[in-house]
Amino acid sequence: MADHVIIGASAAGVAAAETLRKNDKKASITIISDEKLTLYSRCLLTYLIAGAIDEEKLIFKGKDFYEKNNIKTLLGKKAISIDPKKKAVTLEGGTTVSYDKLLIATGATPKSVNIPGVDKKGIFTIRKIDEARTIIGMLDGVKEVAVLGGGLIGLRDAYALGKKGKDVFVIVKSPHILSQMVDKGASGVIASTLEKNGIKIMTGLAAKEFLGGDSVNEILLDDGKKLKCQLVIIGKGVKPNTDIASSAGLKVEDGIKVDKFLKTSDKNIFAAGDVAETYDVARQANRINALWPCAVEQGNIAALNMLGKEAAYDGSLSMNSVDFFGLRCISMGITKPKEEGYEIISKSSEHSYKKFVLRNNKIVGMVLVGDIKCAGVVSALIKKGIDVSSVKHILCETKFDYAKIMPLVKKFSDKFKEEEYQDTIASYKP
Amino acid sequence: MSKVKVKKDKDITIYCDVTKCVACRTCELACAVEHSKSKDLANSIIEKDTPRKRLTVSAINGKSISVHCQHCKEAPCVTACMSGALSKDEKTGATLQDNEKCVGCWMCVMTCPFGAIVGDSAKHIAVKCDLCPDRDDYACVATCPTGALFAGTKKEFEKKLTKKKK
Numbered sequence A: 001m002a003d004h005v006i007i008g009a010s011a012a013g014v015a016a017a018e019t020l021r022k023n024d025k026k027a028s029i030t031i032i033s034d035e036k037l038t039l040y041s042r043c044l045l046t047y048l049i050a051g052a053i054d055e056e057k058l059i060f061k062g063k064d065f066y067e068k069n070n071i072k073t074l075l076g077k078k079a080i081s082i083d084p085k086k087k088a089v090t091l092e093g094g095t096t097v098s099y100d101k102l103l104i105a106t107g108a109t110p111k112s113v114n115i116p117g118v119d120k121k122g123i124f125t126i127r128k129i130d131e132a133r134t135i136i137g138m139l140d141g142v143k144e145v146a147v148l149g150g151g152l153i154g155l156r157d158a159y160a161l162g163k164k165g166k167d168v169f170v171i172v173k174s175p176h177i178l179s180q181m182v183d184k185g186a187s188g189v190i191a192s193t194l195e196k197n198g199i200k201i202m203t204g205l206a207a208k209e210f211l212g213g214d215s216v217n218e219i220l221l222d223d224g225k226k227l228k229c230q231l232v233i234i235g236k237g238v239k240p241n242t243d244i245a246s247s248a249g250l251k252v253e254d255g256i257k258v259d260k261f262l263k264t265s266d267k268n269i270f271a272a273g274d275v276a277e278t279y280d281v282a283r284q285a286n287r288i289n290a291l292w293p294c295a296v297e298q299g300n301i302a303a304l305n306m307l308g309k310e311a312a313y314d315g316s317l318s319m320n321s322v323d324f325f326g327l328r329c330i331s332m333g334i335t336k337p338k339e340e341g342y343e344i345i346s347k348s349s350e351h352s353y354k355k356f357v358l359r360n361n362k363i364v365g366m367v368l369v370g371d372i373k374c375a376g377v378v379s380a381l382i383k384k385g386i387d388v389s390s391v392k393h394i395l396c397e398t399k400f401d402y403a404k405i406m407p408l409v410k411k412f413s414d415k416f417k418e419e420e421y422q423d424t425i426a427s428y429k430p
Numbered sequence B: 001m002s003k004v005k006v007k008k009d010k011d012i013t014i015y016c017d018v019t020k021c022v023a024c025r026t027c028e029l030a031c032a033v034e035h036s037k038s039k040d041l042a043n044s045i046i047e048k049d050t051p052r053k054r055l056t057v058s059a060i061n062g063k064s065i066s067v068h069c070q071h072c073k074e075a076p077c078v079t080a081c082m083s084g085a086l087s088k089d090e091k092t093g094a095t096l097q098d099n100e101k102c103v104g105c106w107m108c109v110m111t112c113p114f115g116a117i118v119g120d121s122a123k124h125i126a127v128k129c130d131l132c133p134d135r136d137d138y139a140c141v142a143t144c145p146t147g148a149l150f151a152g153t154k155k156e157f158e159k160k161l162t163k164k165k166k
């Protein structure tokens, strides 16, 4: 009976544990987390802060998940080292846990900023339930909030606090928000929706110093002006929690290096989720896609490989979806190519924006603002690398949907192997 | 009208025969009515929450298809769902949705390869085929006047297609 040990009990770790159990009723499964509360979705923390949901609703698996699946838990305990030779993990306090196969699913930590005064009270990142609880606890005394970062993370944080009725200022270094994702036009559609709802966007600016006593009460900006705020949220992206892997001698670059079976440089150790650097299907290069769907998928696949099933991972695709006051936005893959060789097809109006990025007639990226209906259909075209020459001219149209790709499903039936496409393949006759 | 009495099972699902679909949209109407309070066309139209269809008929080059949640074996929406609202029923293979848990993040809309999940703006939750829990067949299949929609096993569907060819 094999001993499977998982470090990290979030998207990747929990998915892995579930898949291990589904495929092996007998295996011993142990999951370790330094958080006491697990099985909650950290993606929903901003919804919690916004007051849209309560803590009960954060839970993404039944509370009896561990018992039902006979999974041993070591919660509230940090794993501090891995000995790949002895095949053992040491926890804070000295306990060791031995494994046959180990999964590192330690996730990521928000990036902070290196600015004087950053240690003051009232300055947060949002990643864990504890942080969200502290923020919620102090909200009554907060009138103004500054959010550092104009990417999806920062804007999502800003949105939550705007929903709470706070005066929110988003401080963005770039000339417009979401600069990594869209050009000025699309960013304008989103910015105006945010502004209409009381969120102020301050572009071309950076925080220079956090001012105040124990607690922050002002930010000094790089144009010399000061901004009053009792709460600061740093929303700048994440860095993978790779320490434990590096010190165990595993190969780590941006994230933990894994092969297509999600195996690290040690044959008994696997990695999945925000900590793992995997193949990106759109970019055709390795990269961390620190996203929930990727983490779950990788957790599932790593688990199959821990069981010796040789399940190859097709690779990840970056994708995100947000809703700002009813304005829906989705981005996927390469949204702003930096090199030559890409074709951009786009269409914009006052309330909506669509952009498709193609390389050799294959879609490799997409941005949708407003009408997001076709997003899933396109996601499949990207993942499968389908030549879309024949439907290029209708991509931006509202009517673009699954029916429109039936000819492609038929033509490239070797790539649409899933059972769910077979009725189309069998009965569509061009 | 066919009298189907088969419900989703590991091997049973709803298929659409593109050659038979004439885009009459009877399935759309039947679906909306089935998901209304009164379950009656005349009354459903005047309900406060306008009943929503959970499938879409669409066409290309004169060939149409009725697209609804395929209850995928490896369901991308379930993988992407970050609130735990979507899950697979291990017994029947159905893709289930818990409306209480849905927060309207649209991760499922983003990943559904069939575009079969849509966001309901008023309720701010995702809406998809729920396999007609209030009846012992499917409104779309039962009302399809051409027999394009079919509930059964893959083998049965294939047999139906070849029979027609002869």
Ligand SMILES: Cc1cc2nc3c(=O)[nH]c(=O)nc-3n(C[C@H](O)[C@H](O)[C@H](O)COP(=O)(O)OP(=O)(O)OC[C@H]3O[C@@H](n4cnc5c(N)ncnc54)[C@H](O)[C@@H]3O)c2cc1C
Residues within 6 Å of the ligand: A007, A008, A009, A010, A011, A012, A013, A032, A033, A034, A035, A042, A043, A044, A045, A046, A077, A078, A079, A080, A105, A106, A107, A108, A126, A127, A128, A241, A244, A272, A273, A274, A275, A290, A291, A292, A293, A295, A319, A320, A321, B082, B105
């Ligand atoms: C506010 C917010 C909103 C988000 N919104 C979205 C979204 O809309 N869409 C999307 O796709 N993604 C979103 N994400 C990202 C998503 O949450 C992550 O991609 C996902 O949680 C990654 O899962 P993971 O299992 O790899 O790691 P994590 O969720 O980071 O979990 C890792 C766990 O391991 C624990 N751990 C780390 N080191 C150790 C150790 N040494 N010993 C023991 N335990 C350890 C950590 O405490 C943590 O509990 C959001 C994240 C946040 C914070």
